[in-house]
Amino acid sequence: MSTVKVITGNHAASFGARDSRAEVIAAYPITPQTQIVELLSEFCADGTLKAKFIKVESEHSAMAACIGASAAGARAYTATSAHGLALMHEMLHWAANGRHPVVMANVNRAMGPPWSIWTDQNDSLAQRDTGWLQFYCESNQEVYDTTMIAFKVCEQVLLPGMLVLDAFILSHTYEPVEMPDQELIDEFLPPFDPPYKMDLKDPHAFGALTTPEWYMELRYLIQEAHEKALVKVREVEKEFGETFGRHYGPLELYRCDDAEEVILIAGSTASTTKDAVDIMRKEGRKIGLARIKLFRPFPNKEIRDIASRVNKMIVIDRNISFGNQGIFFNEIKASLYQTKHTPPVYGFVAGLGGRDMKIDDITGIVKQAETCNIEEILWWGVKL
Amino acid sequence: MFVEVRWHGRGGQGVVTASELLAGAALAEGKYLQAFPEFGPERMGAPIKAFTRISDGPIEIHSHVYTPDVVVVLDPSLLENPAITEGLSDEGKLIANFSGTPDEVRKITKFMGRIYTVDATRIAMETIGRPIANTCCVGALVKVTGLVALEQAENQIRQMLESKIGKKGTDANIEALRRAYNEVRS
Known part of the structure; x- marks a missing residue:
């Protein structure tokens, strides 16, 4: 049986990552996102979620750790907001260009100065050209649902994805969120099984120097993956709707x-x-x-x-x-x-x-x- | 039904917890709900607000609450603050943690609608042993508005508090809720 909890948008993101069975979580706290990783760290500590929680000294390192985990074949997750996202910028390119399907929640918060902790969309939209998928959510339920939708789509096209929720209006607002049976979720979202991964028995080079002879082809493939992602989003959202009864669409x-x-x-x-x-x-x-x-x-x-x-x-x-x-x-x-x-x-x-x-x-x-x-x-x- | 409740108190008094408690009880009754704090930093002792929306149908609106139907004041020292009655029409209800009568609150607030008082700080001291008025104020609100059943609020307190503060503290909070429910004055 599914359960309904009254939770904040931040905790909807945490539960979404838990029920998507994230395996590595690396994050750095920032208002108004902190509660997302706070709850995930509790899930990791009490064994509710069998994941490795990596404490890092910055958002840049958080994304670097997620990229490493993803390259090794783990389902990696992080969350951030505004200036934290900006600090990640270099690594955002690395995640997409390296084709690592990391999923991240970004709480939309205005960029300073002047210092602000309230919502607007400039932080995430400034990352438009990094190669990440971006999903904008409207309710806490959608934040929860989109976490597993994002993992499923991203892992199929080998691109990272960002789900976006408004600061306070969703992040700190309590709404009812329905969480389906884990068995059904597991059927919808099978374990991450990348075609290539860092494996001592089957070694590959990742992100090596590429001359002008092939760089452009790799970019072509990313664009092709985005075009495929659009088709996948439609398909996966349809499947999600048929399985769980909630349909959003692009x-x-x-x-x-x-x-x-x-x-x-x-x-x-x-x-x-x-x-x-x-x-x-x-x-x-x-x-x-x-x-x-x-x-x-x-x-x-x-x-x-x-x-x-x-x-x-x-x-x-x-x-x-x-x-x-x-x-x-x-x-x-x-x-x-x-x-x-x-x-x-x-x-x-x-x-x-x-x-x-x-x-x-x-x-x-x-x-x-x-x-x-x-x-x-x-x-x-x-x-x- | 679409009801908006605004909670006033000070940081650390459990204002947000009260808004969440009412929301959880409403969910258990099959209603739609939303609860949120005033957006921004919260400091211990500073005046803060929280909000609960309860409805028979899905709630789409995501803006602030400007015209509440019910205002609950957890801290009597805030009654002189004009923010208490802002947007509250004479059709609305004001519930105050106050040891005196509703008429005395009317003199302080100049509010012309219905006023209810409950000596929540005293009840909290006698039951919980600390001046935490939030569960009392929920009890008074349940009696005055009938938004949720008393037992639903009791269940919700148990669900929210027992794992955090243990059975004894939870029982004391439920006792506080019931006493406030019975002792609220109009």
Whole structure:
């Protein structure tokens, strides 16, 4: 029988790693992530989880340890946030380029200075080009579920994956989380069995110097693996849904069937947006939500599908690429270039540094999109 | 039903635990719930808030609570703070850990809705032996709002506390909950 616990998003991540049977965990504490590895260290100490917990002196070392473990054939897990993720940056490339399917939870936290511990998406989106898969979660249940989905997809395509949850709004909020029978999870997620690993009896070189003659081919293979990952995410999420009854998908559509306009957003604000959509629907507005769960690989097909059915797209970014625009906004526009049906796309930057995103903010943004100038960056709620 | 509860207290008084306790009891009754602290650093002794949402249907909203239906104050020294009644309409309920009457609380807070008092610090001293008012305040809230059954709150206390503080301490907390349930004044 499955059990339901009332737990924080952080602990949902810990239980997700436990039930995915992570074998090596190396991590360094950072607010607001610390509780994830705290609980995992307890699981390791009391034998609930048969994993090696490696204490390290920095996030850079945490990722290095996970890469080593993964190269040796272990299922490796870590968690971090913001500045910790930034410090890992070099090793993030190493994990992806070395094709080590490490899974990591990143609690979305704004980058300093000024010092902030509250949520926005710039920390994870700054790692866009490292080769990691990125999954943005909306609820604690999804954090738990996505941990095993990420391990399964990542191990099939030999790429690392990051599941992302909002600081405090998920990390420190208690919600009910259903945890299925371990037997069912084990069936869904069999042990990690890499085609190559560090093995004294069958030695291989890992990450050796590669001349211009072959480097590009290895990059081609990573891109190919990302394309395969997109197919795998769809398949694995479908299988997960059939097994456990919860289905998310790379782009989750909410009330989009007859929608004339659609809001695109990632993270926990998407769930608040569902309530906002319900309210606007009651007022007769044909509006829907397309929640971006998967950022890398980017679900271009799904984005183009929904674009072809609506007259207006409103993207809400809890991030900004300085000197240009919101990052999801840019990605979505690029996705639509030279497609047959390209509706106007409005990009709003909102909720940076944990500024609360209320139902009123969402309905306000939709209203402002009726009259605003599409050529400009649309800042929402800035007091300047 | 969709009810939002805001808890006020000081860091170290078990404010977040109270919000979590109510949430757990609501889950046991098949309701949907969400509980969270005020986002940010928590310091021992500083005023803090926590929130519980309880609903018959799934809860999608992930923003802060601005217009609570019920406010619970765990520390009487906070009653003068205007933050206590912020966003609380006259239709709402205010439950205070306070040794005096609801009328006295009305004079302090100027709140015009329904006010309930419970001498939670005294009850906690007599049962638990420490001035920890959180389980008492949950008892008062259960009586006043009927959001969950008393026995469900008792089960939840046992589930949350027994492995941490042992049977004796847990029993004392359940006794505190029951006494507050019976002694809350309107």
